Amino acid sequence: MVKLFSSESVTEGHPDKMCDKIADAILDEYIRKDKFSRVACEVMATGNIIFITGEFASSATVDHEEIARRVVREIGYEDEKNSIDWRTCRIEKYIKEQSRDIAIGVIKGEDIGAGDQGTMFGYAVDETPELMPLSIMLAHKIVKTVSEKRKSGEAPFLRPDGKSQVTIEYENGKPKRVHTVVVSVQHSEEYSSESHQKKLRDFIIEEVIKKVIPAEFLINTRFFINPTGRFVIGGPLGDAGLTGRKIVVDTYGGHSRHGGGAFSGKDPTKVDRSANYMARRIAKTIVASGIAKKCEVNLTYVIGVSDPVHITVETFGTSKVPEEKIQKLVHEIFPLRPKEIIEFLDLRRPIYEKTATYGHFGREDDDFTWEKLNQEEVEMFRNLLKNYK
Secondary structure: OEEEEEEEEEOOOOHHHHHHHHHHHHHHHHHHHOOOOEEEEEEEEEOOEEEEEEEEEOOOOOOHHHHHHHHHHHHOOEOOOOOOEOOOOEEEEEEEEOOHHHHHHHEEOOEEOOOOOEEEEEEEEOOOOOOOOHHHHHHHHHHHHHHHHHHHOOOOOEEEEEEEEEEEEEEOOEEEEEEEEEEEEEEOHHHHOHHHHHHHHHHHHHHHHHHHOOHHHOOOOEEEEOOOOOOOOOHHHHOOEEOOOOHHHHOOOOOOOOOOOOOOOEOOOOHHHHHHHHHHHHHHHHHHOOOOOEEEEEEEEOOOOOOOOEEEEEOOOOOOOOHHHHHHHHHHHOOOOHHHHHHHOOOOOOOOHHHHOOOOOOOOOOOOHHHOOOHHHHHHHHHHHHHHO
């Protein structure tokens, strides 16, 4: 059976991602100064204006404007005519303290209640070494490579905004080839002519796509590079940006269900963030053990309550042992209360700005503790298979 599946990713200069990055940079600064800060930061950008709002409970004093300008500058935006300028953009703030009603539910003596209701999903699949879907990993690597070549000076005609989309053809459930690749990337005004557009297309295909995607997957692959033919106006001038609008880019590229809660700007008492990270750690451990080729873990919480309402493990028919046995072991060996998750994954650290771009999962970074495999935990699931046999 042949099946097609597509995933997209976006560059750090995409207006939604710029907002995510600012929100997480502000969160990092609060945690750097007060690791028990409770933060829910939202950012919107349009034209040459950035709006920062949200609720905060912290002993720290943070310069939100300075952080926002620093993030926009590091992304590379300095042109208000075609995008946004870190030097001249207007920044509006509306900051308030966290609601006391929410705080009552979160701080429960020595314990922590879930900061909101919600259902979280973690996912893993054996398609790639990272145990992530191939389509989203390739989409991330394409836009990351585009940004690296722009920043290095190798491609000075590129600008910060952009996105990619990769379609994989599956045969009997396994990736067979890359069916289609789409890359749209902002460029300088002089690259609007037909001849320059050809140079840009050739560069993206030869120096980005073919350097990222293994040759054995490029079989009769279709390429669409800047299919409209021009992409000069970008960033928040081309389209307004808002935190939390790229949750599928942040996770598994559409291969897994999503509870709806976004990550960026939220401290780890918000289970939207911490429990999603924990669910990924569990799913990855299960697949790494070899007892299932694909796994989705669902954790659901109620605001103010520490224990999850339920834990559900779905292996899509790939498990070698009954799912109820896997669920039982998950409950036995993994901490699932918010305070336990925070401590287990060491989440009270200023590590979040770098999570805001190129996905929260499938990353090789020492700070991404939810991606680390513990061999003792892996072995426990392998033993489950041995005992079942």
